[in-house]
Amino acid sequence: MTTLLYLFRRILSSIPILVLVGLITFLLIHLTPGDPAAVVAGDNATQEAIEAARHRLGLDQPFLVQFWHWLHGVLTGDLGTSFTSGRPVLSLIFDRLPITLSLTAGSTLIGLGISVPLGVFAAIRRGSWMDRATIFTTSLGIAAPEFFIGLLLVLVVALELGWLPATGYIPFSEDPLEWLLRLVLPSLTLGVGVAAELARQVRGAMIDVLARDYIQTARAKGLSTLSIIIKHGLKNAAIPVVTVLGLQIRRLLGGAVIVEQIFAMNGVGSLAVRAVFLRDLPVLLGVALITAIIVLLVNLIVDMSYGYFDPKVRQA
Amino acid sequence: MSATTVSSLPAARPAVLPPTSGFVRRFCRNRTAVVSLIILLLITLVAIFAPMLAPHDPARSSLRAIMKPPSARYWLGSDDLGRDVLSRLIFASRLSLLASVQAVAIALSIGLPLGLISGYVGGWVDTIIMRFNDALMSFPALILAVVIVGLMGPSLTNAMTAIGLVYAPRIMRVVRGSTLSVRQEVYITAARATGCGDGRIILRHVLPNVTGPLVVQATVLMGQALLAEAGLSFLGLGVQPPEASWGAILGTAFPYMAQSPVPTIAAGTVISVTVLCFNLVGDGIRDSVGRMRRAGD
Numbered sequence: 001m002t003t004l005l006y007l008f009r010r011i012l013s014s015i016p017i018l019v020l021v022g023l024i025t026f027l028l029i030h031l032t033p034g035d036p037a038a039v040v041a042g043d044n045a046t047q048e049a050i051e052a053a054r055h056r057l058g059l060d061q062p063f064l065v066q067f068w069h070w071l072h073g074v075l076t077g078d079l080g081t082s083f084t085s086g087r088p089v090l091s092l093i094f095d096r097l098p099i100t101l102s103l104t105a106g107s108t109l110i111g112l113g114i115s116v117p118l119g120v121f122a123a124i125r126r127g128s129w130m131d132r133a134t135i136f137t138t139s140l141g142i143a144a145p146e147f148f149i150g151l152l153l154v155l156v157v158a159l160e161l162g163w164l165p166a167t168g169y170i171p172f173s174e175d176p177l178e179w180l181l182r183l184v185l186p187s188l189t190l191g192v193g194v195a196a197e198l199a200r201q202v203r204g205a206m207i208d209v210l211a212r213d214y215i216q217t218a219r220a221k222g223l224s225t226l227s228i229i230i231k232h233g234l235k236n237a238a239i240p241v242v243t244v245l246g247l248q249i250r251r252l253l254g255g256a257v258i259v260e261q262i263f264a265m266n267g268v269g270s271l272a273v274r275a276v277f278l279r280d281l282p283v284l285l286g287v288a289l290i291t292a293i294i295v296l297l298v299n300l301i302v303d304m305s306y307g308y309f310d311p312k313v314r315q316a
Numbered sequence: 317m318s319a320t321t322v323s324s325l326p327a328a329r330p331a332v333l334p335p336t337s338g339f340v341r342r343f344c345r346n347r348t349a350v351v352s353l354i355i356l357l358l359i360t361l362v363a364i365f366a367p368m369l370a371p372h373d374p375a376r377s378s379l380r381a382i383m384k385p386p387s388a389r390y391w392l393g394s395d396d397l398g399r400d401v402l403s404r405l406i407f408a409s410r411l412s413l414l415a416s417v418q419a420v421a422i423a424l425s426i427g428l429p430l431g432l433i434s435g436y437v438g439g440w441v442d443t444i445i446m447r448f449n450d451a452l453m454s455f456p457a458l459i460l461a462v463v464i465v466g467l468m469g470p471s472l473t474n475a476m477t478a479i480g481l482v483y484a485p486r487i488m489r490v491v492r493g494s495t496l497s498v499r500q501e502v503y504i505t506a507a508r509a510t511g512c513g514d515g516r517i518i519l520r521h522v523l524p525n526v527t528g529p530l531v532v533q534a535t536v537l538m539g540q541a542l543l544a545e546a547g548l549s550f551l552g553l554g555v556q557p558p559e560a561s562w563g564a565i566l567g568t569a570f571p572y573m574a575q576s577p578v579p580t581i582a583a584g585t586v587i588s589v590t591v592l593c594f595n596l597v598g599d600g601i602r603d604s605v606g607r608m609r610r611a612g613d
Contacts, residue, residue, distance in 0.1 A: 159574050
C-alpha cells in the first residue's frame with residue numbers, strides 16, 4: 001500500500017514537469033526564424049498558400065489557444081502529420097522506437113556488465129595500480145566521442161577482422177541472431193561511455209560502503225569477500241549508481257542520434273537528423289517530446305527503485 | 317553610522333577565498349591537471365599561430381594527392397579532395413575552440429543570472445525557474461540541440477547557440493546550489509544589515525563565492541561543448557563547408573575510412589585528447605578549490 005501511495009505521489013509530481021516539457025516543445029516552434037507558416041507552405045508558396053498553412057496550423061490564433069489545441073492533440077495521441085511523408089508523427093516515431101530502445105538497452109547492459117566488476121574490483125584494490133589504471137581508462141572512456149569509438153570499432157572489428165556486420169538493423173521478429181549481431185557494435189559504441197561513467201560511480205559508492213560498520217561485522221562473522229560484496233555491498237551501493245544510470249539513459253538517447261547515423265540504423269535519432277534537412281518541424285518536435293517523456297519515465301523508474309534498494313525511502 | 321562606513325568593516329566583507337596563490341600552489345601539485353593545462357595551452361597556441369604552423373594551405377586541393385597515406389610531405393596523409401589533413405586539423409582547431417567558447421559563453425550568460433536570482437530570491441521565483449530547468453533537463457541534450465538547429469537552420473553559430481541553450485540549465489543548477497548555501501552565511505546578513513541593496517549583495521558578495529564551482533562547471537562544459545560541436549558538425553548540422561572544425565573533418569573522412577583511416581583516427585584523437593584535458597583540468601580546479609574552502613573553514 002505504501003509503495004502504491006508512493007508511486008501515485010511520484011506520478012502526480014511529474015505531471016507539472018510533463019506540462020512544462022510540452023510547453024517548451026511548443027515554444028520551440030516559435031524559435032523558427034521568420035514565419036513558421038512560410039516554412040510549412042514550402043519554398044515557392046504563394047501568399048494565399050502561406051495564409052492557408054497559417055490557418056491550418058492555427059498560428060493565427062492567440063498563443064494560449066494554440067497551446068491548448070496542441071496540448072489537446074498531444075493528449076489524444078495526435079502529434080501532427082509529417083510534412084514530407086504525410087504520415088502521423090506518432091506512428092513514424094513508434095515505428096522506429098524499437099530500434100533506438102534496443103540500442104539503449106544493449107548499451108545499458110554492456111555498460112553495467114563492464115562497470116560493476118571493474119568498479120568493485122577498483123574499490124577493493126583501492127590505490128593499487130589496477131585502481132589507477134581503472135581511473136585513467138574511465139577518464140579516457142568519458143572523454144572519447146561516441147562517433148570516434150564507433151568508427152574505430154567499425155574499422156577494426158567489422159572491416160579489418162570481419163567478425164561482425166558493420167551496419168544495418170534487422171528486427172528481432174525477423175531474425176533474432178542477426179538482430180543481436182548487428183546490435184553488438186553500436187551498443188558497444190554507446191556502452192563504453194556508460195561503463196566509464198558508471199565504473200567511477202560504482203568504485204566511489206563501494207569504497208564508501210566497504211568502510212561501514214556492518215561490513216566489518218560481516219567480515220568478523222567470517223563471510224567471504226565475495227558474499228560480502230554481493231549481499232551487503234552492491235545493494236547498499238546501488239542508489240548513487242542507479243541515479244547515474246538514469247542520467248546515462250538520457251545521454252544514450254542523445255548519443256543514439258550519432259550512432260544510428262554511423263551504423264545506418266533507422267531509429268528515432270536518424271529520423272530527427274533527416275527531419276532537420278527536410279525542415280519537417282512536426283517530426284522534430286515529436287521526437288523532442290517523446291524522448292523527453294521517455295527520460296521522465298526513466299526518472300520515475302529510478303525513483304521507484306530507491307524504494308527497493310532502501311526501504312527507508314518508502315517510509316519517508 | 318552610515319551604511320557606507322559599516323560596509324567597509326571587515327565583518328561585512330565577502331568571505332572571498334584568499335588570494336589565488338594558495339589555489340595555484342595546490343593546482344600545480346596535481347601533475348595530471350598541470351600537464352592537461354599545458355596541452356590545452358599548446359592547442360590554443362597552435363590555433364592562434366595556425367597560418368605559421370600549417371605546412372600547407374588547408375583549402376588547396378591537389379588531384380595528384382587524393383587520399384594519400386602519411387608521408388614526409390603529408391604527415392597525416394591527404395583527404396578525398398587532396399587536401400593536407402594536418403593543415404586542416406591545425407586550422408580547424410580555431411573553429412573548434414572558438415565554437416566551444418561561444419557555446420559556454422551563451423550558457424553562462426543565461427545560466428548565471430537565472431541561477432543567482434533563483435537561489436537568492438527563492439520562493440515562487442525559484443520554484444518556477446527550477447521547474448522550467450527540470451523540464452529542460454528532461455530533453456536529451458543532443459536531441460534538443462539537433463531540434464533547435466533544425467528549427468534555426470544548420471550553421472555553426474546556430475549549432476553553438478543551441479548547445480549554449482542546452483547547457484544553460486547545468487550552469488543554472490550549479491550557481492543556484494552555491495547561491496543557496498552562500499545566502500545563509502553571516503556576511504550576507506551583515507551586508508544586508510548595513511543597507512546593501514540586493515543587486516550589490518548579489519554582485520559583490522554572492523557572485524565571488526560561487527565562482528569556484530562555476531569555473532569547474534564551465535571548464536568541464538568546454539569539453540562537453542567541443543564534443544557536442546563535433547557531433548553536430550559530424551552530422552552536417554554544424555559548421556558548413558568549406559570551413560571545417562575537427563568534427564566536420566571527422567565527418568568528411570568517415571565515408572572513406574576503409575581506404576584511408578588516418579584522417580579519421582587523427583581527428584578523433586585530437587577531439588578526445590582535448591576533451592580529456594578539459595575534464596582533467598576541471599577535476600584539478602575542483603580539487604584545489606575544495607581544499608581551499610576546507611582550509612579556509
